[in-house]
Amino acid sequence: MNHHLPSRDRLKQLSEMMVDLALKAGAQQADAMAVEGRSVSIDVRAGALEQAERAEGSEIGLRVLIGGRQAAVSSSDHSPEAIAAMAERAVAMAREAPVDDTLGLANPGQLSVRRDAEGLELAEDAPEPAPAALQDIALRAEAAALAVSGISQVESAHASHSQRRMWLAASNGFSGGYGRSGHNISVVAITGEGLGMERDYAAESRAFASDLPPPEEIGRLAAARTLERAGARKPPTGAFPILYDRRVAATLVSHLLSAVNGSAVARGASWLRRDLGAQVLPAGMDLIEDPLRPRYTSSRPFDAEGLPTRRRAIVTDGVLQGWTLDLATARKLGMESTGSAARGLASAPAPSHSNVILTPGAGSAETLMREMGRGLVVTSMLGASINGTTGDYSRGAAGFWVENGQIVHAVNECTIAGNLREMLMTLVAADDALAWRGAEVPSLLVEGMTVAGA
DSSP: OOSSOOOHHHHHHHHHHHHHHHHHHTTTTTEEEEEEEEEEEEEEETTTEEEEEEEEEEEEEEEEEEEEEEEEEEEOOSHHHHHHHHHHHHHHHHHHHHOTTOOOOOOGGGOOOOSSSTTTOOOOOSSSOOHHHHHHHHHHHHHHHTSSSSSEEEEEEEEEEEEEEEEEEEETOOOEEEEEEEEEEEEEEEEEEEEEEEEEEEEEEEEEEGGGGHHHHHHHHHHHHHHHHHTOOOOOOOEEEEEOOOOTTHHHHHHHHTTTHHHHHHHTTTTTOOOTTBBOSSSTOOOEEEETTTOTTTTOOOTTTOOOOOEEEETTTTTEOOOBBHHHHHTTTTTTOSOOOEOOOOOOEEEEOOOEEEEOOOHHHHHHHHHHHHHEEEEEEEEEEEOTTEEEEEEEEEEEETTTTEEEEEEEEEEEEHHHHHHHOEEEESSOOOOOOEEEEEOOEEEEEEEEEO
């Protein structure tokens, strides 16, 4: 492989070579991905550098199909001899795989005309930030958190940058690729000590450095959230309304997205499997997917099977419009792919979402809290027991207890439970969704869930 080629051309050549060698080895169809990336990550603590990491690498992945059988393999060895051996191995593996007649590449007529991410602004055309510049950002974030009275220490302050480029080629004629850049800042702050210690964090990530908030703002937010946790105790046990703060409200939507994923629906393992065309959210509420949002870190111009991505409604006016499908799950269900395939280098495609937006409400989260009267505001979650088939839901939670519409104390170590179908039908949305998130979801009030606390 010619390492003097620009990375885009090198990845294209690698991907197309894998497909050619797979067909020579006996595959009927094949698709291949080549990915290269590099990242620099800096962690500081107590005003000094604690850890600096630089990672660089390129990986290749090949999927072969033979008469309804498939196999996927990956490697970091790019020599033609290694790729030829990888293709032989994949073909041998595929011949032993179970038959699934829904497997197969897209027809050429289904393929995306777009073969790059032009106009989506996914990759910043700027020099990589120097480690010293990232360290300065992390130190500024840490200093801002420590400057807030009551913060005893900062557990970690982190700044990182990554660049990644991928290319996808397939025997149906598809060949396309694009790059991404990422910038991240995060801070974890601590207040108190011993058993009274509480921690919280703030973090932001963007494709473009200029879209990030100042590091001081992230440090101060981590400090403010941490101080609010001081004196946390368990809430009472009973049935109460719960306000999911915008920090965690997207998890509710993620359970809905899991239930409309074609993989779960095709297996009969979704609590929504019989609800296409039925009401699943309150009237007036839409859930939109838009993979084409410029500068968003999870946007994509085409999916992992080379199909065009598009803005689409998953739920309109509370009514479920469709499943999220790749080619195989679409064929299983007698439908068309929604251009939603994602895959790893050594895995087959599977449906996935990018950039979902839930209709916001008219009032603030504070207004919803006042209307709630007595109940729980949830700001963080841990552990989950979700029954995908029935929608039964139980999660560990922490946040704040509310009496007479006002926060009275922080809450830790409680469990909240309910049934997703019933919970989602009672949602009331606030107007506070944050931009730049893969799921743009405001704070959500849920009626009558069970809280297990003190």
